[in-house]
Amino acid sequence: MSIGSVPFKFKVSVDPERCMVCGRCIENCSYGVFSKENERIKVNSRNCVACHRCLAFCPRDAIDITEKPTDYRSHPVWTRDVREAIFNQARTGKIILAGMGNAHPYPIIFDQLVLDACQVTNPSIDPLREPMEMRTYIGKKPASLALREHPNGDVELLTKLTPNLQIETPIMIGHMSYGAISLNAQTAIAKAASHIGTFMGTGEGGLHESLYPYQKHMIVQVASGRFGVDINYLERGAAIEIKIGQGAKPGIGGHLPGEKVCADVSCTRMIPEGSDAISPAPHHDIYSIEDLKQLVHSLKEATEWKKPVFVKIAAVHNVAAIAAGIARSSADAVVVDGFRGGTGAAPRVFRDHVGIPIEAAIASVDAKLRQQRIRNEVSLIASGGIRESADIAKAIALGADAVYIGTSALVAMGCRVCGTCYRGQCAWGIATQKPELTQRLDPETASVQVANLIHAWTDELAELMGAAGINSIESLRGNRDRLRGYMLDESLMQVLDVKSVGA
Amino acid sequence: MTAVQIDAKGLHYTPLNQKIRAAVANGAHEIVIDHVLGQRFIGDGLRGDGVTITVNGVPGGDLGMFMSGPTIVVNGNAEHAPGNTMDSGTIVIHGSAGDAVAHSMRGGRVFVRDNIGYRGGIHMKQYMEKRPILVVGGAARAFLGEYMAGGLLVVLGVSGDPPITERGLGSGIHGGEIFVRGSVDEMYLGVGARQVAATDAEKKMIEPVIRDFARRFGIDAEPLLASGYTRIIPASARPFANKYTWE
Numbered sequence: 001m002s003i004g005s006v007p008f009k010f011k012v013s014v015d016p017e018r019c020m021v022c023g024r025c026i027e028n029c030s031y032g033v034f035s036k037e038n039e040r041i042k043v044n045s046r047n048c049v050a051c052h053r054c055l056a057f058c059p060r061d062a063i064d065i066t067e068k069p070t071d072y073r074s075h076p077v078w079t080r081d082v083r084e085a086i087f088n089q090a091r092t093g094k095i096i097l098a099g100m101g102n103a104h105p106y107p108i109i110f111d112q113l114v115l116d117a118c119q120v121t122n123p124s125i126d127p128l129r130e131p132m133e134m135r136t137y138i139g140k141k142p143a144s145l146a147l148r149e150h151p152n153g154d155v156e157l158l159t160k161l162t163p164n165l166q167i168e169t170p171i172m173i174g175h176m177s178y179g180a181i182s183l184n185a186q187t188a189i190a191k192a193a194s195h196i197g198t199f200m201g202t203g204e205g206g207l208h209e210s211l212y213p214y215q216k217h218m219i220v221q222v223a224s225g226r227f228g229v230d231i232n233y234l235e236r237g238a239a240i241e242i243k244i245g246q247g248a249k250p251g252i253g254g255h256l257p258g259e260k261v262c263a264d265v266s267c268t269r270m271i272p273e274g275s276d277a278i279s280p281a282p283h284h285d286i287y288s289i290e291d292l293k294q295l296v297h298s299l300k301e302a303t304e305w306k307k308p309v310f311v312k313i314a315a316v317h318n319v320a321a322i323a324a325g326i327a328r329s330s331a332d333a334v335v336v337d338g339f340r341g342g343t344g345a346a347p348r349v350f351r352d353h354v355g356i357p358i359e360a361a362i363a364s365v366d367a368k369l370r371q372q373r374i375r376n377e378v379s380l381i382a383s384g385g386i387r388e389s390a391d392i393a394k395a396i397a398l399g400a401d402a403v404y405i406g407t408s409a410l411v412a413m414g415c416r417v418c419g420t421c422y423r424g425q426c427a428w429g430i431a432t433q434k435p436e437l438t439q440r441l442d443p444e445t446a447s448v449q450v451a452n453l454i455h456a457w458t459d460e461l462a463e464l465m466g467a468a469g470i471n472s473i474e475s476l477r478g479n480r481d482r483l484r485g486y487m488l489d490e491s492l493m494q495v496l497d498v499k500s501v502g503a
Numbered sequence: 504m505t506a507v508q509i510d511a512k513g514l515h516y517t518p519l520n521q522k523i524r525a526a527v528a529n530g531a532h533e534i535v536i537d538h539v540l541g542q543r544f545i546g547d548g549l550r551g552d553g554v555t556i557t558v559n560g561v562p563g564g565d566l567g568m569f570m571s572g573p574t575i576v577v578n579g580n581a582e583h584a585p586g587n588t589m590d591s592g593t594i595v596i597h598g599s600a601g602d603a604v605a606h607s608m609r610g611g612r613v614f615v616r617d618n619i620g621y622r623g624g625i626h627m628k629q630y631m632e633k634r635p636i637l638v639v640g641g642a643a644r645a646f647l648g649e650y651m652a653g654g655l656l657v658v659l660g661v662s663g664d665p666p667i668t669e670r671g672l673g674s675g676i677h678g679g680e681i682f683v684r685g686s687v688d689e690m691y692l693g694v695g696a697r698q699v700a701a702t703d704a705e706k707k708m709i710e711p712v713i714r715d716f717a718r719r720f721g722i723d724a725e726p727l728l729a730s731g732y733t734r735i736i737p738a739s740a741r742p743f744a745n746k747y748t749w750e
Binding site for chain 1: 516517520524543544547548550564565568569570571583584587588590603606607609622625626628629630633649650652653675677678740741742743744745746747748749750
């Protein structure tokens with residue numbers, strides 16, 4: 001091998017002064033970094049993915065992990081990452097598979113938008129004292145209401161309303177399938193969603209029967225592989241989501257490797273144990289926007305027009321025109337997944353280079369729908385790279401009705417964003433199906449953590465809104481006047497429809 | 504009440520399906536729908552073992568989608584994707600059908616007397632006792648059995664014309680099997696598919712399926728059973744396993 005070894009990604013060191021050789025690091029590391037030799041802990045740094053499981057469970061704080069301890073000759077073009085990718089592909093001749101979201105250092109637009117607050121001329125609202133309307137509704141809203149007044153003063157609503165989802169916070173949890181994540185992780189999310197009064201997505205992995213008690217808080221997904229989809233599944237969900245694309249890998253399908261298809265996953269997806277679960281790139285009954293309408297109608301017809309149907313797309317160049325087409329397909333919500341969206345596995349080249357940021361996508365979709373006077377026909381759900389409550393406030397001010405979170409819910413359960421979900425070895429019991437690992441995640445504890453996070457973010461959102469003199473999510477929505485761009489270029493500010501700071 | 508007649512003339516699919524559901528809920532076993540002209544989604548998501556629906560006319564797309572249990576007999580041609588993501592039951596089409604017949608079908612049987620369009624049986628899948636079956640009496644267009652993950656697909660070419668004359672046969676197939684009466688030119692095979700001659704034991708295995716097909720359309724099964732068959736199977740159950748390296 002003429003390339004030879006490349007430097008470690010991480011260097012693990014154990015402080016012999018502090019280590020008491022209890023072996024917890026050996027038990028906890030699922031990547032085989034630690035072993036015991038001559039009553040000392042021996043380390044193989046090459047196996048480390050920096051998931052911090054060892055560090056989190058070391059009772060003596062004896063473990064230290066350093067990233068990229070060895071320097072390459074620095075070069076602004078030939079970065080370490082591109083050189084290592086070339087070494088990898090020169091050895092294997094294969095597509096590089098990566099995990100989690102976009103790892104390319106693009107500027108984050110959210111971080112260049114600032115929020116407003118009241119001073120003197122209009123009073124801010126104290127959420128402790130005043131009611132804050134954090135509840136919102138996802139689904140079609142009628143363009144107008146037809147009413148009839150009866151002689152006794154009663155007013156009758158003549159307009160037929162379509163089903164909406166009532167959410168107590170504009171934060172929902174996006175689709176992470178059983179298969180991509182463990183049943184314990186899904187259970188934790190389901191409990192949290194039920195507790196908070198919001199919704200979670202099942203992903204394209206069917207609905208495990210142990211989650212039936214939470215089905216009122218589930219959005220069941222229909223993706224190109226149609227795994228786990230039958231009439232019972234469609235009827236169980238509070239809403240149905242057609243997945244067209246995913247921000248982490250727009251334009252391509254998904255492959256759940258056979259190793260992750262254990263007996264239980266196989267039963268929920270309704271495919272044989274150990275077989276690859278392949279979701280093709282397109283839905284093969286959708287080759288046009290008219291076909292999409294047909295699938296939306298078929299799902300509504302199958303469930304007797306009782307369920308809202310969402311359509312999820314990746315944020316790509318023409319996202320606004322595509323979303324306008326979806327809004328006319330009789331879908332009830334469009335989910336736009338930005339290029340920072342997470343994933344268990346995606347080709348690195350897609351994860352890092354395909355798609356556009358959610359901030360620009362939301363603003364342009366909202367603007368297009370308003371221009372065409374069909375904004376009321378669909379709700380707009382923003383997802384992909386929502387990291388904190390400020391991102392949610394900004395996404396809603398740019399035009400979203402609500403957001404989906406994914407990675408942040410996993411981080412709330414312990415995920416350290418090590419990005420090796422595709423290996424199925426997750427030491428935190430989240431992105432794995434190995435029983436010895438999944439049992440590490442207690443669904444009860446993890447659900448409290450996820451609920452805590454959503455609760456805290458909702459409180460922060462209420463504070464941010466109150467400070468800006470806004471007392472309902474509806475009043476924040478599309479309220480771009482409460483945003484200013486900081487060091488954004490003029491063309492991007494035009495897309496976002498925000499003014500510069502100071503303007 | 505066991506037999507119900509529905510006139511579909513000028514009727515939108517939603518009220519039509521409401522009538523069908525109401526009839527099934529009232530215990531109907533025979534439902535005859537006349538003057539069907541392009542209504543989509545007939546029997547969509549319908550449950551009902553032992554219910555037979557006769558469709559007189561040409562139904563629109565997604566006939567029997569997500570259907571679980573009933574039998575639909577079409578006296579005419581069908582539009583695209585009859586049997587789409589069907590769970591169980593039977594669809595019998597006395598004519599031809601469009602593209603994506605039996606798309607993602609997971610159980611039950613679809614019989615098409617004549618020809619089908621592109622992507623027939625695409626992504627059919629099976630699980631435990633659920634094994635979907637699609638039998639085509641005539642010929643199939645390109646990409647038959649693409650991404651097939653399970654189930655059984657049989658193409659008979661009853662008229663004597665070759666059943667497969669287009670490319671992409673079984674491309675990406677990673678489960679299930681396709682039987683084509685006669686031989687298949689290697690050039691028509693898709694990526695990831697390979698062909699072998701069906702053995703006598705395998706022919707024996709599909710014999711009941713062919714007899715069922717022949718009986719439903721009143722044709723003689725014997726010449727079909729006497730023929731040789733080509734079996735199209737996955738070259739690998741893991742077609743993508745060697746495509747990736749870890750970051």
